[in-house]
Amino acid sequence: xxxxxxxxxxxxxxxxxxxxxxxxxxxxSATKKNPIDxxxxxxxxxxxxxxxxxxxxxxxxxxxxxYPLVSNLQGIPKIKNxxxxxxxxxxxxxxxxxxxxxxxxxRTRVMERLNYAQRLLPQGLTPTLGPDGTGVxxxxxxxxxxxxxxxxxxxxxQDWYIKLALQTVPGVAxxxxxxxxxxxxxxxxxxxxxxxxxxxxxxxxxxxxxxxNDVGGRKFEMSDIAYIIRGLGYIKKPADLENxxxxxxxxxxxxxxxxxxxxxxxxxxLGIFDKDGEGEVVGGIVVMRYGENADKVIxxxxxxxxxxxxxxxxxxxxxxxxxxxxxIESAIDNIKFKLGEEILAVGLIVIIFLxxxxxxxxxxxxxxxxxxxxxxxxNAFGLSSNIMSLTGIALAIGVIVDxxxxxxxxxxxxxxxxxxxxxQKTTDP
Numbered sequence: 001x002x003x004x005x006x007x008x009x010x011x012x013x014x015x016x017x018x019x020x021x022x023x024x025x026x027x028x029s030a031t032k033k034n035p036i037d038x039x040x041x042x043x044x045x046x047x048x049x050x051x052x053x054x055x056x057x058x059x060x061x062x063x064x065x066x067y068p069l070v071s072n073l074q075g076i077p078k079i080k081n082x083x084x085x086x087x088x089x090x091x092x093x094x095x096x097x098x099x100x101x102x103x104x105x106x107r108t109r110v111m112e113r114l115n116y117a118q119r120l121l122p123q124g125l126t127p128t129l130g131p132d133g134t135g136v137x138x139x140x141x142x143x144x145x146x147x148x149x150x151x152x153x154x155x156x157x158q159d160w161y162i163k164l165a166l167q168t169v170p171g172v173a174x175x176x177x178x179x180x181x182x183x184x185x186x187x188x189x190x191x192x193x194x195x196x197x198x199x200x201x202x203x204x205x206x207x208x209x210x211x212x213n214d215v216g217g218r219k220f221e222m223s224d225i226a227y228i229i230r231g232l233g234y235i236k237k238p239a240d241l242e243n244x245x246x247x248x249x250x251x252x253x254x255x256x257x258x259x260x261x262x263x264x265x266x267x268x269x270l271g272i273f274d275k276d277g278e279g280e281v282v283g284g285i286v287v288m289r290y291g292e293n294a295d296k297v298i299x300x301x302x303x304x305x306x307x308x309x310x311x312x313x314x315x316x317x318x319x320x321x322x323x324x325x326x327x328i329e330s331a332i333d334n335i336k337f338k339l340g341e342e343i344l345a346v347g348l349i350v351i352i353f354l355x356x357x358x359x360x361x362x363x364x365x366x367x368x369x370x371x372x373x374x375x376x377x378x379n380a381f382g383l384s385s386n387i388m389s390l391t392g393i394a395l396a397i398g399v400i401v402d403x404x405x406x407x408x409x410x411x412x413x414x415x416x417x418x419x420x421x422x423x424q425k426t427t428d429p
Contacts (some may be wrong), residue, residue: 020369025352027372034375035384037294038327041136044080045101047110048130049073049093053122062086069093072117076109079195092429093127103132103238103290131174139294140301141321143275143283144181148250148315152266154282155180157312163284165308171297173289179273182267185241195258197249204246208256211235211244244331283321291382298325339397343367345403358413363404370400 011015013145051065066084073082073095082098107129114127146154155177163175188421189204196326217229235241242257256262275281305318343364352358374393
C-alpha cells in the first residue's frame with residue numbers, strides 16, 4: 001500500500017506539489033482564524049448562578065436560596081456536578097456540565113429551570129447568570145489615574161461611563177468594577193423621634209420607596225394643544241429625601257428630616273484595591289467571552305479605551321494593571337525565532353552531511369507545511385494557540401526533521417546502490 005502511494009506520488013509529482021501548496025495556504029489562513037491566548041483554558045464547562053440577599057446570614061442563605069436552587073437544577077440533562085456556596089448576603093451555585101456540551105446551550109437550559117425555581121425563593125429575589133466567560137477570562141485589568149477626584153467620583157465615572165462603553169467591544173462578556181465607593185443616600189434615623197411620632201422603621205422605608213417614583217397622569221387639551229400630565233418623583237438630591245412626608249401628627253405633616261438626617265455616603269465595602277502600597281485606586285477587569293481570541297479582544301479594548309479617554313475629565317487617564325497580550329506576543333515571537341533557528345540548523349546539517357541541496361530543500365519545505373497543517377487541525381478541534389500548543393509544535397519539528405532525514409538518506413542510499421549496480425552491469429563482459 002505504502003509502496004503504491006510512493007510510486008503514484010513520484011509519477012504525479014506536480015499534483016503532489018499542488019496539494020502541498022494548497023494545504024500550506026489553507027494553513028496560513030487557519031493561523032489568522034485560530035484564537036490566540038497565553039495559557040490553555042483547562043477550566044470546567046460551568047454556568048454560575050448568583051443570588052444576592054443582603055443582610056442575611058450564611059445559614060439563612062443556604063436554607064432558603066442555595067438549597068432550593070441546587071435541588072431544582074439537578075434535573076438538567078448532561079450535568080456532571082452541582083456545587084453550592086453560601087456566604088453573608090450572597091449565594092453561588094456552580095452547575096458543571098460535561099465537556100462536550102455547548103456553553104450557550106447549557107446557559108439556556110439553566111435559565112429555563114431558573115424560571116421555575118424562582119417561585120420557591122423568598123419574594124423579591126432574582127437569581128442571575130454569571131458572565132459567559134471562563135476561569136482564565138480575565139485578560140485585561142486597568143485603573144484610573146485621577147489625582148484630583150475622590151474615590152466616589154471615580155467609581156461613578158467607572159460604573160456609568162467607562163464600563164458601559166467597554167462592554168460594547170466584541171468578545172467582551174463583562175467589565176467588572178473594583179475599588180472606590182458606590183454612592184448612596186443614607187438616612188440616619190433617630191429612634192427617639194420615631195417613638196415620639198409613633199412611627200416604625202418599616203414605615204420610613206415604605207414611604208421613601210413609594211415616593212421615589214414617577215407617576216403617570218393623562219392628556220390635557222387646551223387651545224388645540226395637548227399637554228401630558230405627569231408626577232415627577234424621582235430623588236435627585238438629598239433635599240428631595242428630606243421633604244418626603246411620612247405621617248400626619250396632630251394635623252402637622254411629619255417629614256423625613258423631622259426623624260432622620262440625610263447624607264451622601266458610600267456603600268458597605270468588603271475590601272479595597274491598592275496600587276503598589278501608594279493608595280486606593282478605581283478600575284475594572286475585562287472578562288473575555290468563551291472561545292474568543294484573547295489577543296484580538298485586548299487590542300480592540302485598547303482601541304476603545306483611546307476613544308473613551310477623550311471623554312474623560314481633564315487630568316484623568318487609564319493605567320494598565322495587567323495585560324495578557326504582552327505574554328501572548330512574547331510567546332509568539334519566541335516560537336517564530338525558534339522556528340527560524342531550527343530551519344537554519346536543519347538546512348546546514350543536512351547540507352554538511354549529505355552535501356546535497358535538493359535533499360536539504362525537501363526536508364526544510366516539510367517544516368512550514370507541517371506547521372500550517374497543524375493549525376488546520378487545531379481549528380477543527382476548537383483548540384487555541386497558546387504556550388502549550390506552540391511548544392508542542394516546536395518539539396514536533398524535531399520529529400518531522402528526523403523523518404525527513406531518514407527518508408532522504410534512504411533514498412540517497414538506494415540511488416547509490418542502483419547506480420553501482422548499473423555501473424557493474426556495464427563493466428561486466
